[in-house]
Amino acid sequence: MKFISNKNSVNTLKIAVKSVLCGFLICFAISMTEFDAQSQNISDEIFRLHIMANSDSVRDQSIKLKVRDRVQQICSSLFSSCKTKEQAESIACENMEYIVSEAQKILNENNINENVNGEIVNMYFTNRTYDDFTLPAGNYDALRITIGSGNGHNWWCVMFPPMCVSACADFSDVLDENQIDMIKSDNIEYKFKVYEVYENLISKIEKR
Secondary structure (H helix, E strand, C coil), X not given: CHHHHHHHHHHHHHHHHHHHHHHHXXXXXXXXXXXXHHHHHHHHHCEEEEEECCCCCHHHHHHHHHHHHHHHHHHHHHCCCCCCXXXXXXXXXXXXXHHHHHHHHHHHHCCCCCXXXXXXXXXXXXXXXXXXXXXXXXXXXXEEEEECCCCCCEEEEEEECCCCXXXXXXXXXXXXXXXXXXXXXXXXXXXXHHXXXXXXXXXXXXXX
């Protein structure tokens, strides 16, 4: 009888632990669903810049940075009056040939026989921390500049709001207070990491 009593106690404990675990998972799932919605809203308002180097050689990485500087210079002027991401994208499309030609000049001036390509894409980005804020992982619209084969380490920043030129990007015109608090909070780093794993998994599934 004593053995049966102990066994029942163990079973009761297992049930209690499972119940607590299930409750935790449900609460966490609800929390992540809300986080996912906020993250999606953020990515919908951000336009990014992505520059892909030809290779990881010292020369190619150096050229990538020179192209970056030139593209930033051009875009800081082009996007100065933009109020929305849609305006920034439209201006980027209208001036794509000019942006690419100026980047190509950098290669020509340095006697590099590679081509530069430019396009507007929707692509996956991992979590990225810029000074005092972090953008969650997910798919973002971006101006992508590819140098040569594009097999080298890349460089990226936020094109709109214009953080590429100034690290003090003002998100108040495109994000609400909750979203701004979210990207600037130091207390949700674990959620960003979990969400990055989740988004990376979804991105891989969608590509299949």
